[in-house]
Amino acid sequence: MSDSFEPVIIGFTCNWCSYRAADHAGMTRTQYPPNARLIRLMCSGRLDPTFVLKALADGADGVLIAGCHPGECHYLEQNYKALRRHRLLQRTLAQFGIEPERVRLAWASAAEGVKFAAEISEMVEEVRKLGPLNWPARPRPLATVPADIPVLSEVAA
Amino acid sequence: MSKPKFAMYWASACGGCEIAVLNTDEKVLELDANFDVAFWPAAMDVKYQEVEAMEDASLLVTLFNGAIRTDENEHMAHLLRRKSKILVAFGSCANEGCIPGLANLSTREDLFERAYSGPSTENPEHLRPQTIWRAPEGVLTLTPLQPVVRTLDQVVEVDYHVPGCPPESRQIAVVLDLLIAVVNGAAELPPKGAVLGAGESTVCDECPRSRDVKRLTKLSRIQELPSLDTTTCLLEQGLMCSGPATRSGCDSRCPNVGAPCIGCYGAAPGVLDQGARLMTAIASVVDEKEPEAIDRVLDGLPDPAGTFYRFSLAHSLLRANRAALAETP
Numbered sequence: 012m013s014d015s016f017e018p019v020i021i022g023f024t025c026n027w028c029s030y031r032a033a034d035h036a037g038m039t040r041t042q043y044p045p046n047a048r049l050i051r052l053m054c055s056g057r058l059d060p061t062f063v064l065k066a067l068a069d070g071a072d073g074v075l076i077a078g079c080h081p082g083e084c085h086y087l088e089q090n091y092k093a094l095r096r097h098r099l100l101q102r103t104l105a106q107f108g109i110e111p112e113r114v115r116l117a118w119a120s121a122a123e124g125v126k127f128a129a130e131i132s133e134m135v136e137e138v139r140k141l142g143p144l145n146w147p148a149r150p151r152p153l154a155t156v157p158a159d160i161p162v163l164s165e166v167a168a
Numbered sequence: 169m170s171k172p173k174f175a176m177y178w179a180s181a182c183g184g185c186e187i188a189v190l191n192t193d194e195k196v197l198e199l200d201a202n203f204d205v206a207f208w209p210a211a212m213d214v215k216y217q218e219v220e221a222m223e224d225a226s227l228l229v230t231l232f233n234g235a236i237r238t239d240e241n242e243h244m245a246h247l248l249r250r251k252s253k254i255l256v257a258f259g260s261c262a263n264e265g266c267i268p269g270l271a272n273l274s275t276r277e278d279l280f281e282r283a284y285s286g287p288s289t290e291n292p293e294h295l296r297p298q299t300i301w302r303a304p305e306g307v308l309t310l311t312p313l314q315p316v317v318r319t320l321d322q323v324v325e326v327d328y329h330v331p332g333c334p335p336e337s338r339q340i341a342v343v344l345d346l347l348i349a350v351v352n353g354a355a356e357l358p359p360k361g362a363v364l365g366a367g368e369s370t371v372c373d374e375c376p377r378s379r380d381v382k383r384l385t386k387l388s389r390i391q392e393l394p395s396l397d398t399t400t401c402l403l404e405q406g407l408m409c410s411g412p413a414t415r416s417g418c419d420s421r422c423p424n425v426g427a428p429c430i431g432c433y434g435a436a437p438g439v440l441d442q443g444a445r446l447m448t449a450i451a452s453v454v455d456e457k458e459p460e461a462i463d464r465v466l467d468g469l470p471d472p473a474g475t476f477y478r479f480s481l482a483h484s485l486l487r488a489n490r491a492a493l494a495e496t497p
Contacts, residue, residue, distance in 0.1 A: 059444060059445070059448045060441075060444040060447045060448055061440050061441050061444035061445065061448070061485070063444075064441055064444050064484075064485040064486055065440070065441075065485055067485075067486065068485040068486055068487075081457070088457070091457045092451065092452055094457075094459065094462065095451035095452070095454050095456070095462050096447060096448060096451040096452075098451075098459065098462050098463060098466060099447050099450065099451045099466055099469075099472065100447055100451075102466060102469075102472045103443070103447060103472040103473050103476065106273055106471075106472065106473035106474075106489065107273070107473065107486050107488075107489050107490060108489045108490035108491055109486075109490065146486065146490075146493070147493050147496060149322070149485075149487065150318060150322040150323070151322070152321055152322060152323055152324050152325045152326070153246075153323070153324060153325075
């Protein structure tokens with residue numbers, strides 16, 4: 012794999028812990044690679060696997076799902092939902108040939124900027140090793156059907 | 169005045185859609201009374217060359233069932249798009265890939281290996297189907313299999329969608345009535361892209377079973393349960409049911425008789441990816457918090473992709489296994 016490959020990571024963070032952890036990393040000037048694009052959700056329990064699949068199908072090389080530590084969810088136990096979805100999603104993604112390292116679940120409290128930065132750094136290196144995902148774009152129908160459709164005998168030959 | 173022309177075609181499909189149309193009983197006679205049936209391989213003998221010779225847009229409406237799996241399927245999709253004013257993706261295969269679409273989890277080589285050298289097949293010479301064979305009497309050709317199954321709307325523009333595996337005959341009758349009314353000037357065509365012959369909600373919404381709090385501690389297959397309660401939600405009884413993410417329109421026929429919904433009407437309105445939404449729903453109601461305990465429950469689903477995407481894989485966000493997609497041009 013070429014050294015120039017920079018993985019694109021989409022990170023889904025929760026409003027109460029992991030997004031603040033990212034903020035904390037910034038405030039404490041903790042260095043981490045700039046590969047992650049963070050999207051803030053109110054809670055990791057809001058994460059619909061659709062978001063992950065769409066990110067992967069539309070060009071991301073990996074997806075990070077980050078929430079509050081178990082037992083510390085602002086909405087009591089919605090981060091357990093994220094945990095269960097992540098485990099189910101991983102089983103499904105394996106059947107699509109997508110490596111488990113590409114979809115990572117991490118917990119980080121609002122004070123754990125350093126941990127959050129470490130999770131991202133680790134993930135970027137893991138995905139860099141795997142190489143680009145490059146999921147092929149969904150096919151679009153032809154706007155106009157070709158004028159001369161080959162007759163079937165020619166198609167078969 | 170000559171009657172408008174009607175066509176029905178099957179691509180990669182099982183034939184169930186044709187049966188479902190015939191199951192509309194006397195509605196087929198009304199169809200014949202209002203349309204000139206110009207092409208319908210399951211019902212009458214018309215050659216492809218005769219369709220190729222038709223004027224463009226000379227068919228008023230074509231019901232196209234079946235997925236696009238072979239070069240021949242693709243050819244016919246292009247041809248019928250060109251010859252039809254209204255092209256309807258009819259049934260789950262044409263709309264979402266359906267059961268043929270599950271082949272997208274494997275490469276062609278794996279499929280051939282399974283089909284022609286699998287555990288129940290004796291094939292010591294490792295014979296495989298050939299797309300071209302030169303026999304002394306002449307050349308035989310067989311249309312090539314494409315790397316992945318595609319849906320009709322991934323190949324040509326589609327005007328309307330009729331979901332279902334197969335579409336319910338009651339719903340087909342509604343669609344045929346609409347077409348007949350349009351022909352007779354008694355109704356307007358719905359906006360392009362509309363889903364016809366289906367509901368605007370989920371199967372759960374139509375299901376008469378009572379729903380309470382869902383707490384799954386075990387997922388079972390139906391044959392593993394000694395008995396089923398006849399009035400309670402099947403998911404609450406530990407059966408994987410696709411009702412929460414599946415479009416309504418079937419009158420919840422399967423849950424009504426104690427069989428879980430398997431998702432044949434495709435993604436419910438507003439759902440981008442039926443399988444992902446089912447993962448959301450099922451994972452939400454698993455009543456465990458520790459990874460090992462969660463895994464024990466999920467072990468009750470040995471084939472998650474095949475379960476969640478049983479009908480909609482080819483039209484899902486990922487569409488196919490990475491290795492199969494890598495073979496696409």
